[in-house]
Amino acid sequence: MKTRRSDRLVDMTRYLLERPHQLISLSYFTKRYDSAKSSISEDLTILKRTFQNRGTGILETVPGAAGGTRFIPYILRENAEQFVNQMCTDLSEEDRYLPGGYVYMSDVLGQPRILNEIGRIMATQYLNDPIDVVMTVATKGVPIAQSVAFYLGVPFVIARHNAQITEGSTVSVNYVSASTERIERMALSKRSIAPNSRILIVDDYMKGGGTISGMRSLVDEFDSQLVGVSVFAEGAYSGERLINRYTSLLHVDTANKQIDVQPGNYLDQIFGDQNLTVKGKEK
Amino acid sequence: MKTRRSDRLVDMTRYLLERPHQLISLSYFTKRYDSAKSSISEDLTILKRTFQNRGTGILETVPGAAGGTRFIPYILRENAEQFVNQMCTDLSEEDRYLPGGYVYMSDVLGQPRILNEIGRIMATQYLNDPIDVVMTVATKGVPIAQSVAFYLGVPFVIARHNAQITEGSTVSVNYVSASTERIERMALSKRSIAPNSRILIVDDYMKGGGTISGMRSLVDEFDSQLVGVSVFAEGAYSGERLINRYTSLLHVDTANKQIDVQPGNYLDQIFGDQNLTVKGKEK
Numbered sequence: 001m002k003t004r005r006s007d008r009l010v011d012m013t014r015y016l017l018e019r020p021h022q023l024i025s026l027s028y029f030t031k032r033y034d035s036a037k038s039s040i041s042e043d044l045t046i047l048k049r050t051f052q053n054r055g056t057g058i059l060e061t062v063p064g065a066a067g068g069t070r071f072i073p074y075i076l077r078e079n080a081e082q083f084v085n086q087m088c089t090d091l092s093e094e095d096r097y098l099p100g101g102y103v104y105m106s107d108v109l110g111q112p113r114i115l116n117e118i119g120r121i122m123a124t125q126y127l128n129d130p131i132d133v134v135m136t137v138a139t140k141g142v143p144i145a146q147s148v149a150f151y152l153g154v155p156f157v158i159a160r161h162n163a164q165i166t167e168g169s170t171v172s173v174n175y176v177s178a179s180t181e182r183i184e185r186m187a188l189s190k191r192s193i194a195p196n197s198r199i200l201i202v203d204d205y206m207k208g209g210g211t212i213s214g215m216r217s218l219v220d221e222f223d224s225q226l227v228g229v230s231v232f233a234e235g236a237y238s239g240e241r242l243i244n245r246y247t248s249l250l251h252v253d254t255a256n257k258q259i260d261v262q263p264g265n266y267l268d269q270i271f272g273d274q275n276l277t278v279k280g281k282e283k
Numbered sequence: 284m285k286t287r288r289s290d291r292l293v294d295m296t297r298y299l300l301e302r303p304h305q306l307i308s309l310s311y312f313t314k315r316y317d318s319a320k321s322s323i324s325e326d327l328t329i330l331k332r333t334f335q336n337r338g339t340g341i342l343e344t345v346p347g348a349a350g351g352t353r354f355i356p357y358i359l360r361e362n363a364e365q366f367v368n369q370m371c372t373d374l375s376e377e378d379r380y381l382p383g384g385y386v387y388m389s390d391v392l393g394q395p396r397i398l399n400e401i402g403r404i405m406a407t408q409y410l411n412d413p414i415d416v417v418m419t420v421a422t423k424g425v426p427i428a429q430s431v432a433f434y435l436g437v438p439f440v441i442a443r444h445n446a447q448i449t450e451g452s453t454v455s456v457n458y459v460s461a462s463t464e465r466i467e468r469m470a471l472s473k474r475s476i477a478p479n480s481r482i483l484i485v486d487d488y489m490k491g492g493g494t495i496s497g498m499r500s501l502v503d504e505f506d507s508q509l510v511g512v513s514v515f516a517e518g519a520y521s522g523e524r525l526i527n528r529y530t531s532l533l534h535v536d537t538a539n540k541q542i543d544v545q546p547g548n549y550l551d552q553i554f555g556d557q558n559l560t561v562k563g564k565e566k
Contacts, residue, residue, distance in 0.1 A: 006292055010333040013296040018399070050293040102449045106472055110440055112433035116301070139421040139441060140449070143429045150395035157393055158422060166385045166423070166488070189389055205449070 003033040008043050016047065016059070016071040020123075021153025025068040044069055055079055073151050074124040075117075077271040081263075083117050084249055088261045091233075091250065101254040103261075105233070109143060109204060118249065119147025122202065122230045125247060125270050126152060131227055132197040133157055135215055137186055141203040144232060148202055159218055163187035173217040178208020178242050186214050188222075197224040205252075207235040209243035216243070234264055286316040291326050299330070299342070299354040303406075304436025308351040327352055338362055356434050357407040358400075360554040364546075366400050367532055371544045374516075374533065384537040386544075388516070392426060392487060401532065402430025405485065405513045408530060408553050409435060414510055415480040416440055418498055420469060424486040427515060431485055442501055446470035456500040461491020461525050469497050471505075478506040483513065488535075490518040492526035499526070517547055 003011075012029065029040045048059035055076035061069055075083075087108070096104040108114055122144075134156040136145035142158055149156035161184065163170045170187040177184050193199070199222075201215045212229055219226045229246035236253040248264030286294075295312065312323045331342035338359035344352055358366075370391070379387040391397055405427070417439040419428035425441055432439035444467065446453045453470040460467050476482070482505075484498045495512055502509045517531035519538065531547030 005289070006329045007333045007336070009289055009292045010296045010330055011337050011339075013293045014300055014337075014339055017297055017300060019396070046289045047293055050290045053290070054294050054297075056294075056297055098449065098451045100448050104449070104451050104472075104474070106441070106450060106475060107438065110432075110438045110475070112429055112439070113302070115429065116433070139425065139443060142422065142425045146395055146398065146426045146429055149393075150399070155390065155393045156395070158389070160422060165383050166381065166387070167389060168381045168387050189387075191387070192389060192393070 002035060005039070005043065008033050008035065008039075009046060012043055013047060016069070017073075019153070020057075020071055020073050020151050023062060023068045023070045028068070072127065073120055074127055075120045077267070080121050080124070080271075081267060083121065084263045084267065087250055088263060091252070091261045092259050094259065097254065097257060097259050101235075101257075103233075103252055103254060103259055105204070106140070109140060109232070115143050115147045118144055118232060119149075119151045121249065121266070122148045122247075123151035125230065125266075126200060126228065129227055130198055131200045133193055133224075134200050134202055135159065135188075135193075135218070136202050137161070137211055137215060140205070144202050144204055148200065148230070152200075157188060157192040159186045159188045159215055161186055171218065171221050173214055173221060175214030175217060176210055176242075178210040178213075178237075178239065184210070184214065186211075186218065188218050193222045193224060195223040197222065198227045199224050200227050201229045202231065204232045205235060206231040206233075206241075206243070206246065206248070207237050208239060209241040209246075212246070213242040231264075233261075285318060288322070288326065291316050291318065291322075292329060295326055296330060299352070300356075302436070303340075303354055303356050303434050306345060306351045306353045311351070355410065356403055357410055358403045360550070363404050363407070363554075364550060366404065367546045367550065370533055371546060374535070374544045375542050377542065380537065380540060380542050384518075384540075386516075386535055386537060386542055388487070389423070392423060392515070398426045398430045399433075401427055401515060402432075402434045404532065404549070405431045405530075406434035408513065408549075409483060409511065412510055413481055414483045416476055416507075417483050417485055418442065418471075418476075418501070419485050420444070420494055420498060423488070427485050427487055431483065431513070435483075440471060440475040442469045442471045442498055444469055454501065454504050456497055456504060458497030458500060459493055459525075461493040461496075461520075461522065467493070467497065469494075469501065471501050476505040476507060480505065480507040481510045482507050483511050484509065485513045487515045488518065489514040489516075489524075489526070489529065489531070490520050491522060492524040492529075495529070496525040514547075516544075 051057050051059050057073035131152050134145045134149040137159040145156040167189040169190040172187040199219050231248050233250040233252045234248035247266050249266050251262045251264045253260040334340050334342050340356035414435050417428045417432040420442040428439040450472040452473040455470040482502050512529040514531050516533040516535050519536040530549050532549045534545045534547045536543040
């Protein structure tokens with residue numbers, strides 16, 4: 001049965017939103033809705049316009065026999081800024097202060113809608129920089145990795161401090177924790193990453209960068225390439241960090257037992273003084 | 284500027300899909316699209332029809348001044364069955380066998396789209412059984428918890444074997460691992476769950492049920508109520524399980540070093556011999 005345009009628009013929107021970065025052939029849609037190619041093309045024009053006007057993402061059209069359409073989510077500067085500022089306010093609440101100068105963030109990082117926003121924001125940085133795999137370390141980086149990986153349309157892998165029997169053979173590395181100067185160890189399942197993968201490392205929190213330098217060693221061990229490092233929050237750190245090139249959404253300082261949360265370097269790095277351009281087109 | 288119907292349909296679909304279980308007032312949409320209430324109502328009728336026809340979920344209408352609309356995602360039996368069967372095939376690959384009778388599943392549980400399906404399937408069981416919080420234990424249950432929590436529109440919390448400084452004060456419990464008979468310990472941040480919460484426990488894998496019985500003790504410690512236990516896979520187990528009432532998507536047997544993955548008890552439990560009904564309406 002032929003589908004009405006309005007029904008097609010609703011269902012196509014859902015179908016594409018659930019599959020970021022996946023190429024969907026036009027003929028898939030013509031069959032799904034028993035509709036002519038010309039109708040589907042008109043539908044896609046409407047989706048493309050609305051996605052652009054609302055800052056949802058790009059609907060890319062790939063011409064040719066092997067072509068189709070691909071949804072690439074992003075976030076606009078204005079929305080990213082709003083989210084970061086909201087996080088600064090929420091995480092600055094006094095009673096979040098923990099002994100040792102830490103900030104309680106588990107409740108915030110246990111909210112799927114917030115995690116989705118974090119993922120969408122982090123993924124926007126890699127619009128033109130293909131990623132094959134997102135890597136994180138257990139435990140609190142996991143939900144962030146999952147969300148970024150969804151928006152990039154790729155899998156994620158979890159390094160662990162204590163290798164589990166359910167991981168099979170693993171590759172392990174030693175690294176020095178920058179803050180405690182202790183030697184630590186992390187492992188990753190041997191079959192989890194193909195050689196020559198382009199890897200994005202994400203984590204919830206970075207202080208001296210020790211844990212992330214451990215993951216960087218893992219990237220090397222897997223003969224792969226580190227494309228970027230994105231953390232939700234960086235903590236104020238007086239020493240020299242083991243990681244120089246990274247992106248942070250937030251900067252957290254807890255000197256004098258006062259929590260001070262400010263925007264990290266993300267907004268400047270990504271949007272800087274010019275607008276973000278996507279494959280030559282201005283957003 | 285007034286928005287065209289086609290644009291409204293696309294954007295409303297996105298907006299609602301991103302916010303499962305959240306009540307959105309009609310006036311929010313009339314303002315967002317500068318459109319009359321009657322137009323928005325017509326749009327919602329279209330969305331409702333398409334969501335139902337395509338097995339996406341229910342679009343509930345709440346009448347009255349404090350009313351609005353609420354999207355409740357579910358999965359149809361046919362789609363759930365298809366997914367479970369696909370998992371049985373994928374996880375039965377010979378080279379997944381690990382020493383000790385385990386099955387390598389980390390690659391599958393590192394794919395966001397698969398996790399989304401798992402979440403949607405597990406959430407369908409609790410359509411009429413409100414959940415306040417999803418609980419899991421680090422590490423491999425985390426992505427599942429995140430996904431289920433998204434579809435239920437609630438937060439998730441992560442119990443850990445090694446309490447972290449970033450969790451603040453914690454509540455700990457001891458439990459006996461059913462398979463190793465060792466005593467283990469897990470902890471959960473004290474401020475993570477309000478008393479009298481209705482809790483759903485999820486995990487990736489259950490054998491004797493020891494870990495899950497540990498989480499059940501945590502539920503008690505937080506003066507809360509256990510509503511259900513959902514696991515991605517249950518392993519064949521000859522002894523008596525510490526947990527009787529649970530739902531599994533898959534049943535994994537590795538006797539004689541052969542992997543045999545069959546559907547778990549989910550499909551029968553949820554869909555049984557009658558169709559799933561939602562608030563009196565048949566799906």
